[in-house]
Amino acid sequence: MPDILHRVGIKSSSPDDTYKALTTCDGLSAWWTDNTKGENKVGGVLQFRFGERGGFDLKVLELDPNKRVRWEVIDGPEEWIGAEVSFDLKQDGDYTIVLFKHQGWKKPVEFMHHCSTKWAIFLLSLKSLLETGKGAPYPNDVKLDNWN
């Protein structure tokens, strides 16, 4: 099955800061979507909303402090249901490296191409948040195409 994979390096940062941006609603609101709610604990559900376009409900599967965050998609677009989204963190010199995976796509549909590029945009927003203090979460995200 095809996966979406990304790697981002956050300069002059520690995995601790990145972990906070991935595991608090304040953090997630500052780089993915400003409409983020829910319970950030294993078994809890996070709601991410993107205005009229709807959004995703993600169940927290794993929280390994400063190392790993893993979610399961339990509601959202049909192609996303059941998929897993994960972030693995490590230090490499002056950088915190984030290895991102969105796994469980049944087919490499056109929507998967869109989501792959859009994830890159949001991960660059996460990088910007941690390096400069300012991310670009929805609705201020970089618009990519006619699917937004």
Place this chain on the structure above:
Amino acid sequence: MPDILHRVGIKSSSPDDTYKALTTCDGLSAWWTDNTKGENKVGGVLQFRFGERGGFDLKVLELDPNKRVRWEVIDGPEEWIGAEVSFDLKQDGDYTIVLFKHQGWKKPVEFMHHCSTKWAIFLLSLKSLLETGKGAPYPNDVKLDNWN
């Protein structure tokens, strides 16, 4: 085998303009790397160089005007050799849609994660070039991580 997939929409543009940016050295130099040379014809070889980091030699496999461009990697990093890179173009309303694929990775290694995000950065540079007249090719590309 895992693939890198992306989708970018270029506003108020025609596939003809995008095709030119993918099939001329002037076009490619304006969004990917300013050091682009070679023969833009089927069977020809294009050289893309990124300073000390080396680069790629890509053989042109297919040129279908305003529809499709397909290259084979014949020299570059070991993980890239033999892979195919393709761009499929279509009009969708006011947008030219680019469906991008980098296929033929043997394993989802960490370098593949990096290349996936880096391709997104360069495709956003292509979008910017066609929408605003100004891309961000190497050496002015957005730096992503400690692999650059």
